Amino acid sequence: MIGPAELSAGITSLRFAFDIAKGLKDIADATERNAKIMELQGAIMDAQAGAIEAQQAHATDVRHIADLEAEITHLKTWDGEKERYELKAIGSGAFVYALKPDVAAGEPSHWLCPNCYQKREKRILQADAPPMYADDRYWKCPACCARITAPFMSGPIFPLVG
Numbered sequence: 656m657i658g659p660a661e662l663s664a665g666i667t668s669l670r671f672a673f674d675i676a677k678g679l680k681d682i683a684d685a686t687e688r689n690a691k692i693m694e695l696q697g698a699i700m701d702a703q704a705g706a707i708e709a710q711q712a713h714a715t716d717v718r719h720i721a722d723l724e725a726e727i728t729h730l731k732t733w734d735g736e737k738e739r740y741e742l743k744a745i746g747s748g749a750f751v752y753a754l755k756p757d758v759a760a761g762e763p764s765h766w767l768c769p770n771c772y773q774k775r776e777k778r779i780l781q782a783d784a785p786p787m788y789a790d791d792r793y794w795k796c797p798a799c800c801a802r803i804t805a806p807f808m809s810g811p812i813f814p815l816v817g
């Protein structure tokens with residue numbers, strides 16, 4: 656972040672360079688003038704370095720602000736979205752977040768991964784490989800790979816249990 660110290664240092668360097676440049680016309684001795692020119696070049700380089708540092712700090716600030724804005728947008732979207740789901744016991748001892756039928760707005764019934772829901776991420780559980788027991792059905796999160804066992808006759812394919 657660009658703070659008052661960085662700005663003050665840059666202004667001081669420029670002021671110093673300006674003072675040296677102002678005094679150059681009054682120096683008759685070539686050796687002394689050359690020494691002052693070298694000093695001026697040093698002050699200009701310091702000011703340039705300060706400007707580059709400030710520019711980099713500004714670019715970092717801009718990126719940080721963009722990240723925060725994206726996070727705020729995500730949180731606002733998530734706040735509305737999370738209200739469309741409710742925690743449901745699915746009859747196997749596991750829980751999912753199920754789409755409330757009254758706010759489905761045409762979307763097919765589906766479950767969200769409870770792990771990802773806690774991280775404010777909407778991840779729809781997908782039917783997974785055939786289960787070991789025919790009475791069960793496996794559901795898998797495509798993001799965190801959580802695997803949930805549900806009774807075969809529950810879930811979005813069939814009417815919800817509970």
Ligand SMILES: [Zn+2]
Binds near residue numbers: 768772796797
């Ligand atoms: Zn997940």
